Amino acid sequence: MFPDTVKAILEGLNKGDFSSEEITTELLARANRHQPDFNAFITLDEEGALAAARQADEARRSGQAGQLLGLPFAHKDLFCTQGLRTTCASRMLESFVPPYESTVAARFRQAGAVCIGKTNMDEFAMGSSNENSHFGAVRNPWNTEYVPGGSSGGSAAAVAGGLVPAATGSDTGGSIRQPAAFCGISGLKPTYGRVSRLGMIAYASSLDQGGPMAHTVEDLAILLGVMAGLDEADSTSAEEAVPDYSAALEQPVKGMKIGLPREIFEAGKVGQTEPAIQAAIESLKSLGAEFVDISLPHIDLSVPAYYVIAPAECSTNLSRFDGVRYGHRCDNPKDLEDLYARSRAEGFGEEVKRRILVGTYALSAGYYDAYYRKAQQIRRLIKQDFAGAFQAVDAILSPVTPGSAFRIGEKTADPVQMYLEDIYTVPVSLAGLPSLAIPAGLLNGLPVGLQLTANYFRESTLMQLGHQFQLHTNWHQQRPSTSGRPD
Amino acid sequence: MQWEVVIGLEVHVQLATASKIFSGAATTFGAAPNTQACAVDLAMPGMLPVFNEEALRMAVRFGCAIDARINHESVFDRKNYFYPDLPKGYQISQLDHPTVAEGHLDIDLEDGTRKRIGITRAHLEEDAGKSLHEDFHGQSGIDLNRAGTPLLEIVSEPELRSAREAVSYLRKLHSIVTYLGISDGDMSQGSMRCDCNVSLRPLGQEEFGTRTEIKNVNSFRFVEKAIESEIERQMDILEDGGSITQETRLYDPDKDETRSMRSKEQANDYRYFPDPDLLPVHIDDAYIEDIRSQLPELPDAKKIRFAQEYGLSDYDAGVLAASREQADYFETVCETSKDPKLSANWVMGELAKWLNQGDLDISACPLPAEQLGKLILRIKDNTLSSKMAKQVFELLWQDGGDVDDIIEAKGLKQVTDSSAIEAIIDEVLANNASQVEQYRAADDAKRGKMIGFFVGQTMKASKGSANPQQVNAVLRKKLEG
Incomplete structure (x- = not known):
């Protein structure tokens, strides 16, 4: 058996317990074996992965280092990978092979990591259940009748199911944190601007942020160190220096102040996750953390504001998919209108079309002030709420979602119910803050996640809290029974 | 009825930056199609714009030259519409926060007086590519070399009162941007393109009439002719008691007339909103003053x-x-x-x-x-x-x-040696004795006309090398002396 955390695999590779080629071969086999179960991958790159693994082994033999040298992992299929199909889970890009590399993919490559394939996702990252994929729904490794969450559902399922020790994800309104919670793994949405968006296919530009997904916070610290940093080619990328995240892990929690938003805890919205969340609070208290009540008066407005801003941005971000230069083009267009209309009607799925329509409406003459401008005002108020709260606390704790994973098909009929999945994650996204989701318990045999949010660029604070929590709990060590099962 | 013409111009000036406004691709004119379009210009998935600061410097230079207010914050907006030569499906422009705000320039009128024309704003934006409809067997070709070329759109107040004034304004603008070195101003290559807003109102009325916009006129001469033909068209309609439809028109130089392109009802809702891929651009007074101090x-x-x-x-x-x-x-x-x-x-x-x-x-x-x-x-x-x-x-x-x-x-040296000139003249006079007689008999008025004959003969004899002033003087002395 191979270990399944980033840290343990890198140690094993360094000690010579196994080669990158050996573990990569094994993980490719598992990924293939479990593809019918989880549908976690859209594309597996066996040839490329094995070549990269051999190259990494060769490099290690000749004494070369590399933070992730030989580590197999997977990319969410919205990170452009040069020469490797990148679909965004859309028919629109079904056969799109980028001639360039996203900054995130380039950084992993430079660090010596071995990409085994591209994970399934909600089409163009729009969704909270990973049911909106042209390549079919992803299934939760804990129970394949349940959704893995979305939109980074394929990445979450691939990690939880033991197909890779780590995967990249992207989070616009909760797309890393919610699937991490549903699949019982750890996931980090960094501060907006911390990780370059270049080559990450855009959903909502002012919210999109790439981040790592893995079993442990320790692993997230290693991965974020590789992903983070200024990219001159992304104007919204931050100049802020990248600290040594792993160094922060060992700092004690004693004396840290953690805020509990009254609007969540007093209003009784914690719901089904309450026992797990209360137990987590007790654990952190026992480590010396202090809990204080805080107020985020405008967070109730977050979901409506988010579902104006994100669709507004997506409605124009997706205009480039017009059938003219690349991507899906309808057969025999009779004129330009027909080319646009049919290429887009055929290329996009239902949820993508819904959001394009909502966003187009919100930006239209006569509606802009009532929707888009109003939503931006709410966004400012929410930022102010958080800024006020962080005067008094180091971090804010909440559930990631109102409950554990739901059944496939359970919420597809009601988009608004689906959007309410994002109630705890979107306020943080609107504010652009870093936020961590870690496993904190089980509910009816399915994982429940804990969300910790810190001030801008304080990912280290999250690493510290998360790691210390994981040192004293074992939720992150739980694995679904199907994982790694023998043939 | 006496009509007053009201004209405002929107001039797109292509800025002479080496690379595009939001990408590193070159901006040279005339390259083979699509060889100067990079992944950003092609709007490939995941590509992001990075603002070329050289374009900002040029816009500020222009702002200083027309004594304009320069905004300390400029914001880029997306102007959304679908067209094959607009790869992203939106154009990046500036709506509410242009780099250059109110300014002015002076034009010289034919009566020798000057007139000050207000400039409402000048904003930065990117150019689109080109659609080529010929030679593609019923399909259209797209050349994206021009996509992303920086433009400064300069909007005048509706203070021009004739086609001539409009041309003077345009010439002055041309002269300023070329002086500043921010554009080559070559209208034949599309470096300066002009949209003309034209309306008429009864003389003395304050309220503006309904205007039409003539799109994309690309020479000084066509601007004058397009506006003149549009004035004539509108006047005919108004004189007949009709009303003008607000619309966009195109000028056809072959027929010397404008024709309707699309009406207000067909106009796009551009759904402008701030581009989330670009941060607002902030500049301070020191930045502006530094540029102002370097104006030519x-x-x-x-x-x-x-x-x-x-x-x-x-x-x-x-x-x-x-x-x-x-x-x-x-x-x-x-x-x-x-x-x-x-x-x-x-x-x-x-x-x-x-x-x-x-x-x-x-x-x-x-x-x-x-x-x-x-x-x-x-x-x-x-x-x-x-x-x-x-x-x-x-x-x-x-x-x-x-x-x-x-x-x-x-051997083109002029002969100024007076003895050589005298020798030639003596010969000319000897050969034209009768004309000499006539000259001497004539009065002053006639002599003035006749002297030209002798000058001509002398210059001819000298093969053009004699100094004409000297020839004149010596001739008069010899004929009259």
């Missing part, structure tokens, strides 16, 4: 200086100062020749004539200014008659070389 001398200032320093007429000073290259050329000629008046005459006369014939811009003039200055020196020191100077000019133009070498080689 502008056309108005240069014109005044030319009139004062060189004693030129306002008209001559204005013509010479209209383009920076012409002004520089003139000043170099002047420096060598030390004769401003003669320099001005040659630059505006013979040189302009030859440039015109060759359809050349002064920047492509084959004749170095120093040589023209030297040529004028040789006129002044009587080495050359002005007729001979024109011959030398032609040789310089065609073959290049040095003025003195040409004079030497072609």
